[in-house]
Amino acid sequence: MHSALEVKKSGVKVCLNTKADTETVAALNPVGVFLCAGANPLIPKVPGIDRPNVVLASDVITGRASVSGNVVIVGAGLTGMETAEMIARQGNITSLSVVDMLPKIGAALYPSIYMNVMRNLAACSAQMYPGHMLKQIDEKGVYLTKTEDQSECFLDADCVILAMGLKPDKALIDSFDNAFDRVYVLGETAAAPGRIATSVSDAYIAAYGFDPEA
Numbered sequence: 001m002h003s004a005l006e007v008k009k010s011g012v013k014v015c016l017n018t019k020a021d022t023e024t025v026a027a028l029n030p031v032g033v034f035l036c037a038g039a040n041p042l043i044p045k046v047p048g049i050d051r052p053n054v055v056l057a058s059d060v061i062t063g064r065a066s067v068s069g070n071v072v073i074v075g076a077g078l079t080g081m082e083t084a085e086m087i088a089r090q091g092n093i094t095s096l097s098v099v100d101m102l103p104k105i106g107a108a109l110y111p112s113i114y115m116n117v118m119r120n121l122a123a124c125s126a127q128m129y130p131g132h133m134l135k136q137i138d139e140k141g142v143y144l145t146k147t148e149d150q151s152e153c154f155l156d157a158d159c160v161i162l163a164m165g166l167k168p169d170k171a172l173i174d175s176f177d178n179a180f181d182r183v184y185v186l187g188e189t190a191a192a193p194g195r196i197a198t199s200v201s202d203a204y205i206a207a208y209g210f211d212p213e214a
Contacts, residue, residue, distance in 0.1 A: 020037070021175075022175050022176060022179040022180075025176075025179075025180075026179060026180075030180070031182065031212045032180075032182040032183075032184065032210060032212065033176060033180050033182065033183045033184070034184045034186060034203070034206065034207065035172075035173065035176050035183055035184065035185045035186065036186045036187050036199075036203065037169065037172060038166075038187070039166035039167055039168050039169060040166060040167055040168075040169050041056050041058065041162065041164070041165075041166060042164045042165045042166060042167050043162060043164070044134060044164065046134055046135060046136055046137065047136045047137065047138075048136055048137030048138050049137060049162075051137055051138075051139075051160075053157070053158060053159050053160060054137060054159075054160045054161075054162065055067070055159065055160070055161055055162070056161070056162050056163075057073070057075070057079045057080060057082075057083040057161050057162060057163035058079070060083055060086070060087070060161055061079075061082065061083055061086065067087060067093065067158075067159040067161065068092060068093055068094075068158065068159065069093065069094050069158030069159060070093070070094050070095045070097075070141070070155075070156045070157050070158045070159070071087060071093050071094075071095065071096050071097070071157065071158070071159045071160075071161065072096075072097045072098075072099060072141070072142050072155050072157040072159070072160050072161070073087075073096070073097070073098045073099065073160075073161045073163055074099045074100075074134050074142070074160065074161065074162055074163065074164060075099070075100060075162065075163030075164040075165065076098050076099070076100035076102070076105040076106050076107075076128075076130070076163075077100075077106075077107075077108045077163065077165060078108050078109065079163045079165075080098065080100070080161075080163030080164075081098075081105075081106045081109060081117050083161060083163055084096060084098050084117075084121055084126065085117050085120050085121065088120055088121055088123070088124040088126060089120070091124070094158075095125075095127070095156070096121070096124060096125075096126040096127070097126065097127045097128075097129060097155050097157075098121070098126060098127070098128050098129065099129040099132050099134065099142075099144060099155075100129070100130055100131075100132070101131065101132065101133045101147055102130060102131070103130050103131050104130055105118075105128045105129075105130045106118065129144065129153075129155075131146060131147045131148055132144040132145065132146055132147065132153070133145045133146075133147060135152065137157070137160055140154075140156065140157075141154055141155050141156045141157035142154070142155050142157050142160055173185055182214075184206050184210070186199065186202055186203045186206060187199035187202065187203065
């Protein structure tokens with residue numbers, strides 16, 4: 001809310017419900033373009049990934065998708081753990097499992113946050129599967145491969161939530177680079193997604209040093 005008020009006071013024109021493609025931006029005749037368009041969900045090419053019971057973590061968090069029954073979350077980074085904690089608090093599921101190919105669940109979380117999240121997940125008897133890769137999804141559940149010895153296991157799943165990270169939209173970046181002389185690609189649009197504070201800091205530095213006459 002504070003940021004919205006600051007933007008309003010500064011006289012910045014905000015265009016909502018508008019797709020910022022190259023044509024729309026070109027109509028504004030900009031002297032420079034700061035591209036902060038986010039990134040796309042990383043979706044692996046495994047059998048069953050397009051089943052109707054497979055949803056994105058972002059859709060669950062925003063309420064566009066609901067889950068019930070036996071739930072498996074694939075990906076235990078910041079987004080995956082946030083989704084797991086949210087589902088655990090709702091309490092309308094049968095079981096919850098969290099899977100990640102890294103040897104530790106929630107490795108990206110700060111220690112204090114990690115302890116709190118794991119405590120909340122333990123309260124709902126959530127099961128953790130570190131060091132496991134997603135191999136296949138079918139109508140019964142998910143098939144996993146253990147990275148240590150390549151053994152396989154199966155988890156019952158009525159709903160599978162993908163939280164496997166994001167990847168930059170290279171086609172979008174290239175389209176803006178080709179359309180404008182001065183494009184500044186920032187945040188997770190530019191590289192591997194990071195924390196909000198890092199993206200805000202990078203944007204501030206880029207904007208502070210921007211010279212419209214250069």
